[in-house]
Structure formats: structure tokens, C-alpha cells
Amino acid sequence: MGTDILTTIEPSYSSSNLLVANKEWASSMKTSNPSMFTPFATTNHTPHTLFFGCSDARYNESCLGYAAGEVFTFKTIANIVLENDLSAQSALEYAVNVLNVKQIVICGHTDCGGINTCLLNRRNGLKDGHCSHLYSYLDDIEQLRDEDIDFNLNKNVSITQKGKELAFRNVRKQAQKIAQKDFIKIAIQERGLRIHGLIYNLDSGLLEKVEIN
Numbered sequence: 001m002g003t004d005i006l007t008t009i010e011p012s013y014s015s016s017n018l019l020v021a022n023k024e025w026a027s028s029m030k031t032s033n034p035s036m037f038t039p040f041a042t043t044n045h046t047p048h049t050l051f052f053g054c055s056d057a058r059y060n061e062s063c064l065g066y067a068a069g070e071v072f073t074f075k076t077i078a079n080i081v082l083e084n085d086l087s088a089q090s091a092l093e094y095a096v097n098v099l100n101v102k103q104i105v106i107c108g109h110t111d112c113g114g115i116n117t118c119l120l121n122r123r124n125g126l127k128d129g130h131c132s133h134l135y136s137y138l139d140d141i142e143q144l145r146d147e148d149i150d151f152n153l154n155k156n157v158s159i160t161q162k163g164k165e166l167a168f169r170n171v172r173k174q175a176q177k178i179a180q181k182d183f184i185k186i187a188i189q190e191r192g193l194r195i196h197g198l199i200y201n202l203d204s205g206l207l208e209k210v211e212i213n
């Protein structure tokens, strides 16, 4: 067991270990939020927000500060919204047309592995390995990277800065894709649905606004 893996419980990875940890979690959640696990909470699914983020393990919808039950969540690698991704498109439709969420939050983050892979020209390495789907999937990011070659080749800008800039541009791109969908336009016009772009900073936990227009 290496010391560099972040764990909060004894990492035996057995099912009994999962159940023990779950009991502790349920107990602490009930203490901090008495409304959880009540009949109302278990029969009412009425989130007001759709959080569309990256699958990265280091952040999630809790950064918005809302409680359990308030946010419908969908995460994809590098928070990419592909037109042919049935799961992502279904989540979007369901959140907007059935749950009637009031806002959609597209939230990328710093040090994104999907973005760094493209920035460091490592995408081709996925092609012949065991990640051929990921290779295809990241094309969306690579296209975005190549829209500003001068910036990417600028040696005065660190990879960290370039990654953050590309994360901003990626959130903008994905948000614009969502905003162009007919049913989203209708929801914006008819009931004031809002779309927000955000970047989560892993080193501070703080969010930054992304201008999406």
C-alpha cells in the first residue's frame, strides 16, 4: 500500500469494508442534515440545478454549497458534451424537460487529465493502447487546443496556465453547444433557464466564472 493514495478508511477494498464505511457516513450525514433519509427526502426528487462536471475524483457538485437533493449531477471526462453521447444527452433532456431545473452549471477544473493529455501531445499514445475510446473522445479537446496554436507554443506560459486557459475555453465550448439546442433555447425563453460556466480550482476549492457568450 503506497502512502501517496488518499484514503479516509482502512483500504482493504472488501465489500464488508464498504458497508462499515457506509454506516459511519449515514450516521454522520443524519447528524449534520436531519432532513436526509426522511419520507420527504426519499420520495421527492426536485433538484433545481444540473451540474455538468468532469469525472475527476477531486471535485464534485458539493463545491456549489447546495444540500443533497438540490443538484442533479452528470460527469464526463473533461466535462465534454458530445452530441452522440446518449447518456449525456439523456441527462440534459431529463434535467431540463422533466425535472425543470432552473440552472445548468458547466463546471471544469484545473489540472484536468483530459486537457493535459491533449496539451502534452499524449493523445496518440491512447490510440494503440487500451484506451481507444478515450482517444476518439478527446478529439473535441484537441480541436479546441489547435484553435490557438500560438498560445500553445508560447514557452513563456506554463503548462499549468495553458491547462487552465484551455479548461476555460472548454467550458465555454460545451456551454455554447448546450445553449444552441432547440429545447434549451425554448426553456431559456419560456421559463428563464440559466446556463453558467465555472472553473473549480483544485488548490483552493474556489470557483471562477467563465463568460460563455
Ligand code: ZN
Pocket (backbone or CB within 6 Å): 054, 055, 056, 077, 078, 079, 109, 111, 112, 113, 114, 115
Ligand atoms: Zn478533468
